[in-house]
Amino acid sequence: MKSLIRFKLNGHEVEVEAPHHWTLLRLLREGLGYTGTKEGCGSGECGACTVIVDGLSVNSCLYPALEIEGCDVLTIEGLALEDGELHPIQKAFVEYGAVQCGYCSPGMVLSAKALLDRNPHPDEEEIRHALAGNICRCTGYIQIYSGFEPSGHVVWEDPVQ
Numbered sequence: 001m002k003s004l005i006r007f008k009l010n011g012h013e014v015e016v017e018a019p020h021h022w023t024l025l026r027l028l029r030e031g032l033g034y035t036g037t038k039e040g041c042g043s044g045e046c047g048a049c050t051v052i053v054d055g056l057s058v059n060s061c062l063y064p065a066l067e068i069e070g071c072d073v074l075t076i077e078g079l080a081l082e083d084g085e086l087h088p089i090q091k092a093f094v095e096y097g098a099v100q101c102g103y104c105s106p107g108m109v110l111s112a113k114a115l116l117d118r119n120p121h122p123d124e125e126e127i128r129h130a131l132a133g134n135i136c137r138c139t140g141y142i143q144i145y146s147g148f149e150p151s152g153h154v155v156w157e158d159p160v161q
């Protein structure tokens with residue numbers, strides 16, 4: 001059985017039919033072709049599937065697709081500017097070498113954005129807490145945390161969009 005779902009995706013109104021058992025992750029990837037959102041564990045453990053729903057970071061692998069009706073969803077595809085320029089958080093990940101295979105990066109970046117949107121100047125503990133649900137198998141986390149140190153970096157100097 002399917003239902004029509006209407007919601008806002010990366011600033012654009014979307015209408016899509018989805019089976020009732022689908023998760024938001026499956027709706028994004030299979031229903032809409034937004035494959036920037038990754039599936040890792042599929043059970044809420046790794047954070048690879050993180051997207052922002054109404055300002056909060058969520059594990060889309062656990063989020064029932066039908067519950068997205070009327071919500072505002074941001075995926076990694078919606079973060080760069082329209083001319084292709086990367087978001088300051090994405091630039092920070094590149095500059096600090098916080099990306100290796102990149103599989104965790106969309107989720108990491110969106111968890112970081114959700115944090116910075118509600119707290120533009122988090123301390124180290126707040127940064128670590130916000131990213132605690134995002135697992136990285138490659139970087140050892142140091143470069144990722146370094147990208148958010150309040151050291152006059154672009155993330156801190158520029159208004160976060």
Ligand code: FES
Pocket residue numbers: 038039040041042043044045046047048049050059060061062
């Ligand atoms: S795929 Fe969703 S938390 Fe791992």
Ligand code: FES
Pocket residue numbers: 098099100101102103104105135136137138139
């Ligand atoms: S960069 Fe490979 S899992 Fe994080």
